[in-house]
Amino acid sequence: MPKLRVTDDEVLERPFNRRQFMRLMQYLKPFRGKMALALVLMVIWSACNLSQPYLMSLAIDGFITPGSLQGYGWVIGAMIAVSLIGAVCIRYRVRLMDTVGRTAIANLRETLFNHIQELSFSFFDSRSAGKIMVRVINDVNSLNDLFSNGIVQVLIDVITLVLLLGVMLFANWKLTLAGLCILPFLLLILFRLKRVIRRNWQRVRNKTSNMNGYLHESLSGMRVTQAFTREKENGDTFIDVNQDIRKSWMRAIRVNNAFWPALDAVSAVGTVLVYVVGIRVLGVGSGVTVGTLLMILMYLGRFWEPLNNLSNFYNNLLQAMASVERIFEILDTPVEIKSPPDAPELPPIRGEVAFDDVTFSYDEEKVILKNVSFTVRPGQTIALVGPTGAGKSTVVNLVSRFYDVDSGAVRIDGQDVRSVQLNSLRRQMSVMMQDSFIFSGTIMDNIRYGRLDATDQEVMEAAKAVCAHDFISGMEKGYYTEVNERGSRLSTGQKQLISFARALLNDPRILILDEATSSIDTHTEMLIQQALDKLLQGRTSFVIAHRLSTIRKADCIMVVQDGRIAEAGTHEELMARQGLYWEMTKAQYAFLK
Amino acid sequence: MREQNAVLSTKTQENISGMRVVKAFAREDYEKEAFRKENREVLRLNLKVSYVWSDFVPVLDFLGSLCTPALMSLGAYMVVNGQLTLGVLVSFTNYVWMITGPMRNLGGVVNMLAMASTSAEKLFRYIDLGTSIKDKPVTRVPEKFRGHVVFDHVTFSYGDGVVLKDVSLDARPGQTIALMGATGSGKTSIINLMARFYECQKGTVSIDGVDVKDMPLQALRDRIGIVMQETFLFSETIGNNIAFGRPDLPQENIEAAAQAAQAGDFVADLPQGYETIVGERGLGLSGGQKQRVAIARALAYDPTILVLDDATSAVDMETEHEIQQHLQKQMKDRTTFIIAHRISSVQKADEILVLEHGCVAERGTHAQLLERKGLYYNMYLDQYRDFAAMEGQVS
Incomplete structure (x- = not known):
């Protein structure tokens, strides 16, 4: 398994899209009050933060330099307060903000x-379960920073920067300008270098997700790998994948670690400039006191944080936009199969099923059913036979309206399935598929999925009816044995029996x-057949x-071929006809002989 | 919290994988409610953690910021008394700034250490697990693999309840052995022991005279080609999936194996043919198609012992018939094990073993077992009755 096969090239960032951003903001709307409060709190915090350097300069210029500590306690007290x-x-x-952000995330x-x-x-x-799961979990999670901190923090940072600049200019505009000479360089580092860093970390994430994909599949297919003795090759591939991560990580960390030193170097130049201008150029007589100098330097030191925050926000936003796009893509997928708003409930089904000139295709290219018409009377058992891919499953998928017909209509008791409440339709049917699906939970829970209010007794009755009771009671914890889709010790046949019981419990x-x-x-199967014969009475069934043996007893056998019902009738009728069905049966018989 | 996040992921993945069942039973509302519950639990735990932080971090911040007033109080006193110059005091205010940063980081480091040690503990637990099934220091290989499989009074359990009781069998090179029996009667366990995925507690399993426990795993499994009950294909091209066991296999051999497994036609019909990517992240094949690719994979492996574990259950009878006819040729020089439910799949076998609750209940050829009028005969009747009824119609 080459490592590249399992790579999904997910788009990791997107340019800012105002429309989508505004749409996202709708999820924060219910929290306007809380957000406003948070903003007020942060403005107060910002003011407190900015008053510290002023208090310092006051302490030095007002008390320490003159050498008089009268009332100095108030300054210290103010600092603490x-x-x-x-x-x-x-x-x-x-x-x-965490409440706001996390709740908004949960709602979304x-x-x-x-x-x-x-x-x-x-x-x-067209989509794997894993991919959809990533949308629901990871993509939504990645919006957390944006929701919890991002939006409010941007406002605060802008306010802080304005306040900061105002206070500095007011205190001494010459020193301020000297210190801010470095601003262009600073911005360059923050916004350009940060971008390079971000790209590098994305590469690391890409490689990591490659490894996760590879690992996931290797573990799922471990039995095959061991059976075909591919352990060594797979191990080698893993080393490669792992090395890829190491290399990309080292590259990222190298750029990453350049960030703070670069920032320090630039801000050191700013500090030096303030000293030089303050002491050499302006000189002692210019009103630049030690306190002022210190204050300006401290303010200058507080410049980086809001700027750094803003550049982080910008980076975050680009990444979030990629997730937002993927989330909205799903939310914008129209619900194709839905009941009309005022659709009536389907009354208890008698069981007449009619296909009226039904044509259907999964995609435009290949028509699966062509002008199929038939009527099934209540309580009949219909067997569908025919080669793989002929359209047998499609017929039953249309009965339970998993798909909608292209033209024609499927009617149950004379009602078009599209005209009634979908839930009332499906609740009265049970579908058992080839791939039986087991949810993680106890066997009891799995069977009860068919009817949620069934008692334990009823669950066991259903299990008995399909001959699953024996093997279930034989397990260590019986009906309370924990099972799951992967890794449980149920055989395929046992899984089928459980989902059979589930279908039966639904009393369809x-x-x-x-x-x-x-x-x-x-x-x-024979035992189940006997049970079924009883159970099928009065119910319409498609098999x-x-x-x-299963087919022969049906009231009507339909031979599906190339999207049409080629033949229909009872076993005897079809045998007498010596057509397709007869051919198929003969072939089987010949082999058995 | 991480665990709860994992619960949510699992819940979602399961819901989506089982979507057909969800929809078939119209259980969407139930699923929504179940998801809502887990989701709110994640929210609750997240907020709990964040509230702890919100209590903790500001206190630390505040304590850290007390350094400045403390320094300024003492410093002012000392400067005024001439014990300290203003310059030293100013430099100290800077030092205080520098010292609070690392102090805050220290908390993070402690946290990191705690996390690392729990992770390490889990990691080492796996590393220390060791491999229970591994090569012995001294291994033996049969001089030539011919495919003579012998089970000598084998008893085996997975840990809870005995799965195989005192099972013996002798499969000579080139023979076909069929295993039948109810779901859970131990058919697959026999295969698992032969390929040494598990080891039996009593008795021996040997191939060409050498106990499988004495053989190097690599050499043993290199000679056994298994088509498993549940088909797993890798997210890979069909060609590479077929050549999985023999990565260097030339294209014509891949295609020959596909033909023999009756997969050649449908693969050729795909727009990208053998280059089509399948598996979880690729094109979805039907159950029968997957099984045929898996059969091709086992055939391409060119094993001495071929195992078909319910390998054609999802294939319709006609296709199964064709696969079997092709397999007849393939099976001639191999020892073959077939696990199946259909009489038609097993009747030509040299020996049929009918298992019941882990014991061999009946054994013999098709003809012998019919004469016995036991379990096999009943199965035969179940399946044959239908045909008997129409004797005149088809012949």
């Missing part, structure tokens, strides 16, 4: 998840079995199976 007020402000700001995540629940199968057909009016018993041994 200002620190205290600042600390209190910070505490509440952190609480407020729920909106996203809920939207995904409504999306139709065609959406999931229409039952769809899409190769539901392919991995169950013949004997168990897709390969085994003749």
